[in-house]
Amino acid sequence: MSCLEKISVTDTRNLVSVTLTPSPSINILHGVNGSGKTSFLEAIHLLGTARSFRSTKVKSVIRQGQEACIVFGKVGAGEHSWALGVSRTQDASCKVHINGESARLTSDLAAILPLQVINPDTFRLLEGSPKDRRQFLDWGVFHVEHRFLNAWKRAQKAMKQRNAFLRNSSARHGKIADSLLDVWNVELAHSGEEIDSYRQSYFEKLKPVFEETLAQLTDLSDIQISYTRGWDKESSLREVLDRSLKRDLESGYTHWGPHRADIRIRHKGAPAVESLSRGQQKAVVCALKLAQGKLFSESKAFGCVYLIDDLPSELDKEHRYKLCRMLGNMDAQVFITCVEQGALADAWGTDKDVKMFHVEHGVILEDSVEPAAEASA
Numbered sequence: 308m309s310c311l312e313k314i315s316v317t318d319t320r321n322l323v324s325v326t327l328t329p330s331p332s333i334n335i336l337h338g339v340n341g342s343g344k345t346s347f348l349e350a351i352h353l354l355g356t357a358r359s360f361r362s363t364k365v366k367s368v369i370r371q372g373q374e375a376c377i378v379f380g381k382v383g384a385g386e387h388s389w390a391l392g393v394s395r396t397q398d399a400s401c402k403v404h405i406n407g408e409s410a411r412l413t414s415d416l417a418a419i420l421p422l423q424v425i426n427p428d429t430f431r432l433l434e435g436s437p438k439d440r441r442q443f444l445d446w447g448v449f450h451v452e453h454r455f456l457n458a459w460k461r462a463q464k465a466m467k468q469r470n471a472f473l474r475n476s477s478a479r480h481g482k483i484a485d486s487l488l489d490v491w492n493v494e495l496a497h498s499g500e501e502i503d504s505y506r507q508s509y510f511e512k513l514k515p516v517f518e519e520t521l522a523q524l525t526d527l528s529d530i531q532i533s534y535t536r537g538w539d540k541e542s543s544l545r546e547v548l549d550r551s552l553k554r555d556l557e558s559g560y561t562h563w564g565p566h567r568a569d570i571r572i573r574h575k576g577a578p579a580v581e582s583l584s585r586g587q588q589k590a591v592v593c594a595l596k597l598a599q600g601k602l603f604s605e606s607k608a609f610g611c612v613y614l615i616d617d618l619p620s621e622l623d624k625e626h627r628y629k630l631c632r633m634l635g636n637m638d639a640q641v642f643i644t645c646v647e648q649g650a651l652a653d654a655w656g657t658d659k660d661v662k663m664f665h666v667e668h669g670v671i672l673e674d675s676v677e678p679a680a681e682a683s684a
């Protein structure tokens with residue numbers, strides 16, 4: 308599995324200077340509200356993506372009064388090991404180092420430290436916009452299909468150019484304009500079909516794993532998930548782009564394409580968000596995230612790292628413990644936050660390497676091992 312063997316965090320929210328040696332399996336961070344638990348997960352996220360999962364404004368992540376936040380980590384995956392370093396400064400600049408060398412692409416970080424986040428935002432998979440579900444889907448596709456990123460970039464570029472053309476009425480006349488539009492239509496149609504084929508084949512693998520995971524987690528039945536590609540399933544994207552040109556010109560943007568893909572999640576035929584309780588919704592979104600982690604580790608020689616903020620919230624004891632055991636059985640390193648130390652204390656058997664950390668005013672200390680346990684060790 309991909310495993311964070313050591314991490315040092317400096318000036319990230321209320322964490323002044325924290326160094327931890329986590330368990331390769333389960334790590335629990337407990338402490339009262341505002342102590343710095345989520346900030347620690349955020350620091351791991353910075354290390355794996357150079358971004359926060361809480362805010363698009365990097366300034367809010369840097370400790371007040373400081374110039375930069377810095378996170379270092381040592382990551383082991385199979386036989387390989389990497390030293391990662393990420394720093395973000397007040398002027399929004401970003402420095403990424405991989406094994407001492409400066410790296411340009413944050414996608415390089417994501418490939419080394421693949422992260423799965425489960426937090427209150429994860430509910431957006433049900434209640435959010437198609438963009439949230441596309442991002443979820445594309446995380447999986449990106450990690451299993453290396454050609455996806457290139458196709459995605461090509462589609463983004465072609466879409467941007469096509470939309471600029473649609474909006475610019477003075478540039479829309481004459482033969483040159485027609486041939487330019489044709490170039491972008493061809494490029495968008497080509498890359499869009501390619502993206503769809505990767506998404507479709509990933510979704511076909513994800514669906515049964517999701518259904519099996521959900522059945523293990525809850526007795527909820529009648530949940531259906533389906534993939535829609537973003538344009539009429541009977542026609543090629545090229546045909547659809549040509550057909551919708553008049554409408555696209557009127558509104559100044561491209562109506563159909565891979566940017567409209569979505570995953571539909573329904574319960575008894577209606578949108579799941581409308582009929583499921585909050586706890587049932589959490590079970591569904593957790594099953595989606597767990598399924599994605601399982602597929603990931605099947606396709607790679609290593610598993611991903613889970614960041615789970617406030618695991619106990621919304622779940623009763625039975626579902627909480629089921630989720631914990633399923634996480635424990637996965638090929639994954641897990642970081643969980645909770646308020647009460649006892650909330651998850653006996654969720655795993657003694658065979659699991661569980662480390663508990665107490666978080667208080669931005670200081671994180673590993674819980675001392677019970678004297679009795681020490682004596683018998």
Ligand SMILES: Nc1ncnc2c1ncn2[C@@H]1O[C@H](COP(=O)(O)OP(=O)(O)OP(=O)(O)O)[C@@H](O)[C@H]1O
Nearest residue numbers: 320321340341342343344345346367368369370371
């Ligand atoms: N840029 C910053 N500089 C310094 N402190 C900050 C900054 N941003 C947030 N804080 C403070 O950091 C503390 C830690 O917040 P965090 O969200 O990590 O707490 P938490 O332990 O996850 O709490 P909860 O259980 O309520 O989710 C809070 O007291 C917050 O006010």
